[in-house]
Amino acid sequence: MFTDAESTLVYHITDVANLPSILNDGRLISDAAMEQHDPNIVIGYDHIKLRRLREIHVPCCDERFVGEFVPFYFCPRSPMLFTINKGNVPNRPAGCQRSIVHLVSTLQRMxxxxxRWAVSSGNAGAFHTTFxxxxxxxxxxxxxxxxxISWSGRGHQKSAELLVADFVPWSAFHQIGCYNSAIAGQVTxxxxxxxxxxxxxxxxDWYYA
Structure with a gap:
C-alpha cells in the first residue's frame, strides 16, 4: 500500500519507437500537446484518447481535460498493457507488449x-472516475x-492514474523497464x-505471459 511519495513508483508505458522523439524533445508531453507535434505511435484506443481530450474534465485542476495531462499508473503490468498485448487495440497485433517500455519515476518527483497534478480513482478515461x-x-x-497480479473484476481500480499537466522532463525518469534484452539493447x-x-x-515480471 501507499507509504510515502518518495518511495511510491509511477509508470508510463510507451512504444520503444517513440523514444527518439521523446529524447529529442527532452520531455514526455501530453496527448493534447502531441496534437501540435509529429504523431507518436499510439498504443491505446483512439476513441478513449479522444474522450480524454475532448470530454472528461479534471475538476480539481481548473476543469482541464484529462488529455492535457501526462498519465502514469501506480503499477507496472497494467490492464491497458494486457489489452494491448491481446491485440484488442487497432493496429496493435497480439504479443506487441515486447516493444513497450515502462518509464519509471516517483510520486514525489512528479x-x-x-x-498541476491529480490522482484518479480509476481509469481516467471512464466517465465515473473521480479526481x-x-x-x-x-x-x-x-x-x-x-x-x-490477478485483478479480474478490478481492472478499473488497478488502472488508477497520476496525471501531470502538460509535460514531464526526461530528467524525471530514473529507470526504464524492458520486456527482454533485445529491447533493452535498443534503448541503450x-x-x-x-x-x-x-x-x-x-x-x-512487468509483462504478461
Missing amino acids: IDLDQ DDQLMAVNMLDWEAIQA ELLADIEHRPTIRVER
Whole structure:
C-alpha cells in the first residue's frame, strides 16, 4: 500500500519507437500537446484518447481535460498493457507488449515538478472516475487491486492514474523497464549520446505471459 511519495513508483508505458522523439524533445508531453507535434505511435484506443481530450474534465485542476495531462499508473503490468498485448487495440497485433517500455519515476518527483497534478480513482478515461489533487487521495486508492497480479473484476481500480499537466522532463525518469534484452539493447543505443541516462533493466515480471 501507499507509504510515502518518495518511495511510491509511477509508470508510463510507451512504444520503444517513440523514444527518439521523446529524447529529442527532452520531455514526455501530453496527448493534447502531441496534437501540435509529429504523431507518436499510439498504443491505446483512439476513441478513449479522444474522450480524454475532448470530454472528461479534471475538476480539481481548473476543469482541464484529462488529455492535457501526462498519465502514469501506480503499477507496472497494467490492464491497458494486457489489452494491448491481446491485440484488442487497432493496429496493435497480439504479443506487441515486447516493444513497450515502462518509464519509471516517483510520486514525489512528479510533485516536485511544481505543475498541476491529480490522482484518479480509476481509469481516467471512464466517465465515473473521480479526481483529487491532494496527496491524501493516494491513500484512498484501492492498493490491493493496484498491487494484485490477478485483478479480474478490478481492472478499473488497478488502472488508477497520476496525471501531470502538460509535460514531464526526461530528467524525471530514473529507470526504464524492458520486456527482454533485445529491447533493452535498443534503448541503450538510443540513450548513448543522451546526458541523462536512466537505469535500463529487463523486467519480465512487468509483462504478461
